[in-house]
Amino acid sequence: MIDAGSAAPLPAPAASRTAVMVRLEEVSKTFAIGRQRLQAVAPTSLEVAEGEIFGVVGFSGAGKSTLLRLINLLERPTSGRVFVGEQELTALGPAALRQARRAIGMIFQSFNLLSNRTALENVEFALEIAGVDRATRRRRALECLAIVGLEEKVRQYPAQLSGGQRQRVAIARALANQPKLLLCDEATSALDPHTTLAILQFLRQINQEFRVTMVVVSHEINVVRYLCQRVAVMDAGRIVEELDLRDPTSAPTTPLGRFLLETAQGWTPETRLPEAIEVSA
Template sequence: MIRLEHINKNYVSGTKTVVALDDINLQIQAGEVFGIIGRSGAGKSTLIRMLNLLERPSSGRVWLQDQDISTLAEPQLRQVRQKIGMVFQHFNLLQMRTVLDNVCFPLRLAGLTRAQQKARALEVLELVGLQDHVHKYPRQLSGGQQQRVGIARALANHPQLLLCDEATSALDPETTQSILRLLAQINQDLGLTIVLITHSMDVIRRICDRVAVIDAGKLVEQGEVLDVFLHPQHAVTQSLLSESGVEAEGWQDMAAEVQGRLLRLSFTGSSTATPLLSQISRDYQLDLSILQGAVSRIKDVPYGQLVVAANGDLSRWSQVETLLAQQGVDCEVLRP
C-alpha cells in the first residue's frame, strides 16, 4: 500500500545541514498495523509526516497504492490527504467546539451537507464509544476520551490509512491500553491500515504486526514484531527492548556463577504453555536453572524467551535439540 524509496530529508540552518532522514526504504502492506519506534530525535516524527507529505522529502519518492504522491501539486495532494487520517499526541481538538462539531469539521471541509456531516459524525462517535458525549466540550472530557474524539475525527472521511503520531504518549498506562484496544478493533473490523510511531516497545508488542527501528535518521532494523523481539539484530533494538523490560539484563552475572551449557530458548504459540523443561529434566536427567525469562504476548500470539543453564550428562544432547525443534522452540547455545 505504501512504499518509500530512497527518502532523504535535510534541514538547512545557516551554513549547517541537518540530516533528519537518510536513505529510507520502507514498504507497508494494506491492512497491517505497522510500528515505527525510536528515541527522541531519531527522525520517526519526520518519517510519519512523509506518508502524507506534511513534510516533503529532499529526495526520494512516496508511493500510495500505485500513485507517486510526491509528484502531486498541492491541490491534488489535499484530495489524497482526505483519505489519510491522523491522530496526534496532544489531541489537537477545537476547544470551543463540541465533540460533534470537532468530528464534523473535516467533513465540512470535504463538502458534505450538514445532515451528512452529522450522520457520519454520530456513526464514528458510536464506533469509539462516545455516543453519550456528543454535546460536551473537550475540557469536559478525560484525556482518553479526548483521544477517542481525535480518532473519530480521523476516521470521519473513510480513510484508507490511519497515522498515529505518539497517540498514547500523553496518556496514563490504563488509558493507553484502552486506546490500543480501540485501534486494534478498528484495524480488525474495518481492515484499516494503521501506522503508528512510538518510543515504547510495549506499544509495539501489543498492537503491531511489523516494526521498523529508526536511529539517527536511519532504519537500522525492520521485520515481523515476533522476529524482532525474539532475535533483535541491532544494538539500538536490543537497548530499547532492555529498557522496556522485554529483554532483561543481569543474567550474564549469574551465568558466571553456574556451570553447564548455557542456552537461550525462544518459543511461540502453543509451545509457550508446554512443560518442555520438566520433560527434558525428567527424561534426560538434566538439572536446568532458569537465569532469565519472559513470557507474554505479541498481539494475540503467546511467546517467551528463557536463558537456561543445563547441567548433567550431555551425551544425548542431540536428542534434546531434536525435541525442541519438533516443538518449534529455537535453541541458541550461548556457552557450550
C-alpha cells in the same frame, strides 16, 4: 461501540499479502536551520502492506515523526518518492494531493482538537473541510463518535473531556473521512496505562473491522508489540533494523534494537543504556 474485547487475530505478515499501501523509495528529509543543515531522515525505503499495522520505534530525535509526516507529505521530502495505494503523492499537484490526503488520517500525542468546538463539531469539521454536505456530516460524525464510545459526550468541549476521551474524539475525527491509512504519532504517550490499552484496543479493532492500514510511531515498545508484527528501529534518521516481533527467530541485532526490546521486560535499578547508544535528548 465496538466490542474491543473480542479482537480477532492480527493481520497476516506482509510477505503473504500482495497489495502495498505505503511505499517510500529512497525518501529523505533535510531541514535547513539558518546556515545549518540537519538530515532528519536519511534516504529510506520502506513498504507497508495493506491491512498491516507497522511500528516505528526509536529514541527522541531519531526522525520518527519526520518519517511519518513524509508519508502524507506534511513534510515534503528532500529526495525520493512517496506512494500511498496506487498513487505517487510526490507527483501530485496541490488539489489532487488534498484529495489524496483525505484517505489518510492522523492522530497525535497532543490530540490537536479545536478547543472552541464540541466533540461533535470537531469531527464534523474534518468532514466540512472535505466538502461533505451538512446532513451527511452530522450522521457520519455521530457514527464515528459512537464507534469510539463517546455517544454521551458529543456536546462536550475538549476541556470538559479526559485525555483518553479527547484522544477518542481525535480518532473519531481521523475515521470520519473513512481513511484507508491512519498515521499515529505517539497517540497514547500522554495517557495512563489503562487508557492507553483502551485506545490500543480501539486501534486494533478499527484495523480489523475497517481494514485501515496503520503506521504507529511510539517510544514504547509495549505499544508497538501490542499492535504490530513488523517494526522498524530508527536511530539518527536511519532504519537500523526491521524486526518481526511474532517471529521468535528474529532477534534484534543492533544495540538499540536490543535495548528497546529489553526495556519491554521492565527496568531494574541495574538497567543502563548500552554504551554504543548516544542519546541526543
